[in-house]
Amino acid sequence: MIYQYIHLLRRRMLMFHLIVAIALLMFYYGILIYSDPSFWFYTIFLMLFILLLTSLLVSMKKIKRSLNGKIIKMITNQEVIPYPQKFKDDMVEIGGFFKGYRYRKHMIPDYLVEFREGKTLYLYPHVTEISESPLTIIRVHRFELALVKDEQDKKRIVHLKNVQLVS
Known part of the structure; x- marks a missing residue:
C-alpha cells in the first residue's frame, strides 16, 4: 500500500x-x-x-x-475521511499564504473545497466505492489524504490507506 x-x-x-x-x-x-x-x-x-x-x-x-501525478486505485474502504461533506464557513488565514477552514479540531485546506454557497462550504466528494478505475493524485494533504482526479476529470478526496500504487 x-x-x-x-x-x-x-x-x-x-x-x-x-x-x-x-x-x-x-x-x-x-x-x-x-x-x-x-x-x-x-x-x-x-x-x-x-x-x-x-x-x-x-x-x-x-x-x-x-x-503528485502517480496513478492509484482503490482496494479497500476501511478508513474514513475525518472531514464532513459540508460545513459552515470559519476561514482562518495562516501567514497570509495558506488559507484553510477550521472544522472542530481539523484544519481543512482550501484546495479540498469544491464550492461555497453562502456560508456553507462543500468539499469534493469522498471516494467510498471500490473500483478498478485508475485515479491520478493531484495533491497530498498531511500524508494521509489526497485530492485525486478520475477518468472523467472529476476531482475527489481519498484516504491513502485505502489505495494502492499502480504506477
Whole structure:
C-alpha cells in the first residue's frame, strides 16, 4: 500500500535528520567542554542547525510532491475521511499564504473545497466505492489524504490507506 511506503520514507528521513542533529549537539557540547568557543562558533552552529531544519522541511515537501501525478486505485474502504461533506464557513488565514477552514479540531485546506454557497462550504466528494478505475493524485494533504482526479476529470478526496500504487 502507498501509505506504508510514505511512512517508510518519512521514517528514514526523520532518522537521518535526528542522527545529524544528535551529532551536531554532541560536537557542540564537546567544543563547549574542552575549549572556549568564540562568537563565530555560535553563529556557525546556529546556521548549521537552521540548515538542518530547512533540509527536514524540504525533504517532507519533496516526498509529498513526488506523489503528485502517480496513478492509484482503490482496494479497500476501511478508513474514513475525518472531514464532513459540508460545513459552515470559519476561514482562518495562516501567514497570509495558506488559507484553510477550521472544522472542530481539523484544519481543512482550501484546495479540498469544491464550492461555497453562502456560508456553507462543500468539499469534493469522498471516494467510498471500490473500483478498478485508475485515479491520478493531484495533491497530498498531511500524508494521509489526497485530492485525486478520475477518468472523467472529476476531482475527489481519498484516504491513502485505502489505495494502492499502480504506477
